[in-house]
Amino acid sequence: MKRDKYMIQMYLDHDLSEKEMKRFEADLETSPELQAELVLYREVDEALADTEVLNFRDQLRDLRKETKQSSGNSRLPIRFTKPWHYAATAAIALILAIGMASFLDRPISNKDLLKKYYKPYEVALINRSNDTELELMLQHAERLYLDGEFAEAVVYFEKVLEQHPDQVATNLYTGISYFEMNRYTDAGISFNKVIEHNDNLYVEQAEWYLGLCYLATNDTERARRQFARIASSNSDKKRAARKLLRKLKN
Amino acid sequence: MKRFSDEEIIHGLRRRDNHVIHFIYSTNFDRVSRMVLSNSCSEDDAEDIFQESLIIIFKRIREEKEFQLTSTFSTYLYSINRLLLLKKLRDSRKMEVGRLDREMEDFIEFEEPPPVQDKDLRLAVYQRNLKLIPGDCQEILKLTVQDLSAREIAEQLGFRSDTYVRKRRHFCKEYLINRIREDQDYRDMMEE
Numbered sequence: 169m170k171r172d173k174y175m176i177q178m179y180l181d182h183d184l185s186e187k188e189m190k191r192f193e194a195d196l197e198t199s200p201e202l203q204a205e206l207v208l209y210r211e212v213d214e215a216l217a218d219t220e221v222l223n224f225r226d227q228l229r230d231l232r233k234e235t236k237q238s239s240g241n242s243r244l245p246i247r248f249t250k251p252w253h254y255a256a257t258a259a260i261a262l263i264l265a266i267g268m269a270s271f272l273d274r275p276i277s278n279k280d281l282l283k284k285y286y287k288p289y290e291v292a293l294i295n296r297s298n299d300t301e302l303e304l305m306l307q308h309a310e311r312l313y314l315d316g317e318f319a320e321a322v323v324y325f326e327k328v329l330e331q332h333p334d335q336v337a338t339n340l341y342t343g344i345s346y347f348e349m350n351r352y353t354d355a356g357i358s359f360n361k362v363i364e365h366n367d368n369l370y371v372e373q374a375e376w377y378l379g380l381c382y383l384a385t386n387d388t389e390r391a392r393r394q395f396a397r398i399a400s401s402n403s404d405k406k407r408a409a410r411k412l413l414r415k416l417k418n
Numbered sequence: 419m420k421r422f423s424d425e426e427i428i429h430g431l432r433r434r435d436n437h438v439i440h441f442i443y444s445t446n447f448d449r450v451s452r453m454v455l456s457n458s459c460s461e462d463d464a465e466d467i468f469q470e471s472l473i474i475i476f477k478r479i480r481e482e483k484e485f486q487l488t489s490t491f492s493t494y495l496y497s498i499n500r501l502l503l504l505k506k507l508r509d510s511r512k513m514e515v516g517r518l519d520r521e522m523e524d525f526i527e528f529e530e531p532p533p534v535q536d537k538d539l540r541l542a543v544y545q546r547n548l549k550l551i552p553g554d555c556q557e558i559l560k561l562t563v564q565d566l567s568a569r570e571i572a573e574q575l576g577f578r579s580d581t582y583v584r585k586r587r588h589f590c591k592e593y594l595i596n597r598i599r600e601d602q603d604y605r606d607m608m609e610e
Binding site for chain 2: 173174177208209211212213214215216217218219220221222223224225227228229231232235319322323349350351354
């Protein structure tokens, strides 16, 4: 059976010779066990290929984790009566946390680092003279982005990318929009597209935001590697990356 | 928390909008959890069943461009959760379960269970197990099904050679398949 398993994978990868293929298919016809194995291998490949559902699974898991953590932390005896109380308290706590950590030269949590170092990239709205449907869609997306309507904006950005997948700026804005929606895996995919394209003005920004994605998902090791890469480059972000690296927990 | 209409929920799920997902959990999870717990299952089972239900709905919305609800979203969601729980109970206990906890069934509305393919549940087991194998294995296998060559995978993941990727790929696939075979849910399903 061990040989059969190896042959199944070779068969699926189209790596069998003609002779081996004929023999395998003859075995397949007479062996229900081998047929069942082949179905299993094929279905596993199907499951692996559905990245959208895999990402959705991650998203649901992260959301539940986050919700449970925040509900665990919410059992405080203090009662606030106005929304600004929460904002003020959060700001004070953050300042204190970062201040104390800097003073003591100790690492602070990834979440607090994210609050300190993340801000969305500012879109420069361009009045495009060529009012094609695509240009109008892009303008609409950028306005939504500027208004902070990221979930709506991303729908239009994605439509633009369907026709022009190499538009690096659109990929960057899409990444930021996903980031704002806490969909860090999707954000990372968008930033990687900008980085892989390489020959553009947005690579340094994408590298930076990709590091923040790792931070947001508590993948501290990858975050560290990413910021170390930025810190040792000529990026505009190298100083910020160095500072952030010093504060990253071990 | 902002409230969403059923139409907005479907639209939001299609986009995987976190606000909508939060809203779905906050308005439906407790009820489903009670149903699962009152049928001798655990809190983890409730989480798994609820998550699978959302994924099934997401896939349905993705496949059907003109997806239409025939009841409220909550009833639809509850019905799928109920169906998954019944399947779980049948698979794990190898017995016919026609009704869940009688008291709950009498006061919570549900519609005739929409069909859920067994294949959907098997794919869920495969994907769950994928998350349990080493990170490099996950990456190699995901890139392999995207038709990347061993050389391209080696370059992308920073491995020394494509020979290493080929060997590792074979090991990873076998490892994943073995994990799946040992998965209790998978075993229950296959022994049906």
